[in-house]
Amino acid sequence: MASRIEMVNPIVEIDGDEMARVLWHWVKDMLILPYVDLKTEYYDLHVKKRDETNDQVTVQAAEAIKKWRVGVKCATITPNAERVREYNLKKEWVSPNATIRKILDGTIFRAPIMMRNIQPAVRFWRKPIVVARHAFGDIYDGVGLRFQGPVEAEIIVKQGDGRTLCAKFPKIDGPGVIQGIYNIDKSIESFARASFRYALENKLDLWFAAKDTISKVYDARFKEIFNNVYESEFRDKYEAAGxxxxxxxxxDALARVVRSEGGFVWACKNYDGDVLSDFIASAYAGTLALMTSTLFSPDGYFLSEAAHGTIQRHYYRYLKGEKTSTNPTAIIFAWALALKRRGELDGTIELVDFAFKLEKAVRVTIEDDKVMTADLAKVAEPPINRTVDTESFIIAVRRNLEKLLHKSNP
Known part of the structure; x- marks a missing residue:
């Protein structure tokens, strides 16, 4: 390429922690910066930075996405007691993902990155299963207490009109724990609408699963809202599209998923989607490194990230000077999806084309060249005996990217 691709508006870049952070910069430096005149508004969400700013940097990053409409995020630590000691933190800060999702009020869509030579562990699956995860409420914004019992407990809700609602628990023999969660109709409606729209645009059926037979108020409200949105806004469109x-x-849904051939969007409440998206990713390829994660908000905000975490064990080995065979595919795709979205919004065709070629370069590397990191080699068909370290994999992707770009610009 004679010159780098120019961008009109920036992407909000959200940096993260541990090995994911290392891969993040390798991918950016070797696969993007040589070809794109990258414009980003940068926020460092390293756990120490969040601690220093009392987590205000996370809020600032989310607000920046509202301004620029497109973001890309590296995996971050959600500290527990052990991590507080390890990094000498002030407290166990809440999940930065939960904070960002609450501000943007989006729905997370997690889709497998399918490769020809990597077959799903579930032999029936021939098509992708996309998990649509509600990104608001449930345990991620809940409260909990430990108590010495026996106790009596109740939920009291004070409404704006002065009325009070009350629900009592059965008498509890203690000691024990108690938890309260909530959701709001507006967010559930946005979740339903985003799920129906995504499935329609991608020509996929939509499944929604909950447990309204047991959770007769909470889950039943989700079911009711999904049905209302479908009947009032999407039934005719779905029937016309078949x-x-x-x-x-x-x-029941989980049993049906396992014996299905795939090819649908599975909408889940927040916690259910958190768990089941990892199950789907592992069942497709045995690794979260072959899954994309994108957040769409009803206001048009977009955030892409890798579905995996910070890859802690590999990071400790990296700090000792060891080379690791860590799979950067999901991070590469996160960048590609953000660049593609930015290009679509700004009308920058060259940027969209580059993003497609970046994805294709990864596929050529894995499917045709059979160059793989260790996690992929053991599940490939036929099995691959030789694996490469992370940097060698990225170099192989760059080589294929150069070929694809040269074809377009001889």
Whole structure:
């Protein structure tokens, strides 16, 4: 390429922790900066930076996405007691992802990155299963208490009109724990609408699963809102497209998922989606490094990230000077998706084309060249005996990217 691709508006770049942070900069330095005149508004969400700013940097990053509409995020630590000691933190800060999702009020779509030579562990699956995860409320914004019992407990809600609502728990023999969670109709409606729209645009059926037979108020409200949104806004469109919407109890849904051929969006409440998206990723490829994670908000905000975490064990080995065979595919795709979205919004065709070629370069590397990190080699068909370290994998991707770009610009 004679010159780097120019950008009109920036992407909000959110840096992270540990090995994911190392991979983040390798990918950016070797696969993006040589070809794109990258404009970003940078926020460092390293756990120490969050601690120093009392987590205000996380809020600032989310507000920046509202301004620029596109963000890309590296994996971050959600500290527990052990991590507080390790990094000498002030407290156990809440999940930065939960903070960002609450501010943007989006729905997370997690989709497998399917490769020809990596077959799903579930032999029936031939098409992708996309998990749509509600990104608001549930345990991520809940409260909890430990108590010495026996106790009597109740939930008291004071409404704006002065009325009070009350729900009592059965008498509790203690000691024990108690938890309260909530959600709001507006967010559930946005979740439903985003799920129906995504499935329609991608020509996939939509499944929604909950447990309204047991959770007769909380889960039942989700079911009711999904049905209302479908009937009032999407039934005619789905029937015209030959698509279907199904509600299942979540245990029944899981059984159906395992024996299905795939090819649908599975909408889940926040915690359910957190757990089941990892299950889907592992069942497709045995690794979270072959799954994309994108957040869409009803106001048009977009955030892409890798579905995996900070890769702590590999980071400790890296600090000792060891080379690791850590798979950067999901991080590469996160950058590609953000660049693609930025280009679509700004009308920058060259940027969109580059993003597609970056994804294709990864596929050529894995499918045709059979160059793989250790996690992929053991699940490939046929198995691959030789694996490469992370930097060698990125170099191989760059080599294929150069070829694809040269074809377009001889």
């Amino acid at each position: 698509l279907n919407y199904h509600y299942f109890l979540i245990d």
